[in-house]
Amino acid sequence: MSAAKLNETAKGVYIIAATPFTNDGALDLQSVDTLTDFYLRCGVDGFTLLGMMGEAHKLTADESIEVVKRVVGRAGDRQVIVGVSHAGLENVRRLSHEVMVAGASGVMVAPPAGLKGDDGVYNYYAQVFQALGPDIPVVYQDYPQATGVYLAPHVFERLVDDFKQLVMLKHEDAPGLAKLTRVREGEKKPGRRRVSILVGNGGLYLPQEMRRGADGAMTGFAWPEMLVQVYELFAAGKAEEAEDLFDLYLPLVRHEVQPAIGLALRKEVLFKRGAIKSPKQRAPGSSLTATDRAELEAMMTRLERRLAASGRSHKLAAE
Numbered sequence: 001m002s003a004a005k006l007n008e009t010a011k012g013v014y015i016i017a018a019t020p021f022t023n024d025g026a027l028d029l030q031s032v033d034t035l036t037d038f039y040l041r042c043g044v045d046g047f048t049l050l051g052m053m054g055e056a057h058k059l060t061a062d063e064s065i066e067v068v069k070r071v072v073g074r075a076g077d078r079q080v081i082v083g084v085s086h087a088g089l090e091n092v093r094r095l096s097h098e099v100m101v102a103g104a105s106g107v108m109v110a111p112p113a114g115l116k117g118d119d120g121v122y123n124y125y126a127q128v129f130q131a132l133g134p135d136i137p138v139v140y141q142d143y144p145q146a147t148g149v150y151l152a153p154h155v156f157e158r159l160v161d162d163f164k165q166l167v168m169l170k171h172e173d174a175p176g177l178a179k180l181t182r183v184r185e186g187e188k189k190p191g192r193r194r195v196s197i198l199v200g201n202g203g204l205y206l207p208q209e210m211r212r213g214a215d216g217a218m219t220g221f222a223w224p225e226m227l228v229q230v231y232e233l234f235a236a237g238k239a240e241e242a243e244d245l246f247d248l249y250l251p252l253v254r255h256e257v258q259p260a261i262g263l264a265l266r267k268e269v270l271f272k273r274g275a276i277k278s279p280k281q282r283a284p285g286s287s288l289t290a291t292d293r294a295e296l297e298a299m300m301t302r303l304e305r306r307l308a309a310s311g312r313s314h315k316l317a318a319e
Contacts, residue, residue, distance in 0.1 A: 004105065005105050006168065014079070019282075022277070027067070033074060035276050049071055051220070053263055072102060082106075082108065083110075083141070126159075169197045184197075198218035210242070222266050226249045263281060265288070265292075267280075
């Protein structure tokens, strides 16, 4: 049974799911199952599929739908958001309707590279909302480091005012703390909706973003239980305890967001934790050297030692 549609009240941790492949590059549906179960045991509140770190551009159209159906079928009451970004608007429209039929709760759309100026951004999304219709909830993926498209806060506010199906901002601008504050301050104006804001960038700035009004995280850090616990501590008013926990993981948060090899590191961790059968990416993809793997193993061992010293231990395996 599919979960309810996404709305402005979404909060918590929506994990950006990796896409597992076999050593030969085939889609590994069994590992999709074990990875989904792993994320569920970590306590995630929802899933985001076919994101930039999910190798969506390497999947066929049929494979994309198969992944969505597979996760929706195991996710229970957890909401599933699906990335549908594409250079062609018709492709965005078609995939959006297909994934909603498959049980998704909403879709995420990033602006195509090359959009110019505030009017260019507004007009593109106006076309997206018209093409999708009012019944498909939409997440604006704001990741200018990858798209080259800057979203000004006043443009986002205008979109929120004009299009009710825009229910969430995936905030990944960096530095972007001032933007997050500006959006939250703008929502205090009479008659303006407060939308959900989930943050990315591997969780690198999560404590500061939570303090500034974020509702949680939408990222793929390979220790999702940390993201969940940090969110829950903040929600319980225990911000200092949340930051203390985050600090234990910070070396690995930082390590995993390295350009070029970040996904290779993330999939290696998921492999070592038993969530997937192979850390391989579908070609073309990055890979780790023997030194990279030894370095990562040492960092993971150090994390377990620090967690044990603090009275915590997170040896969560995919059984």
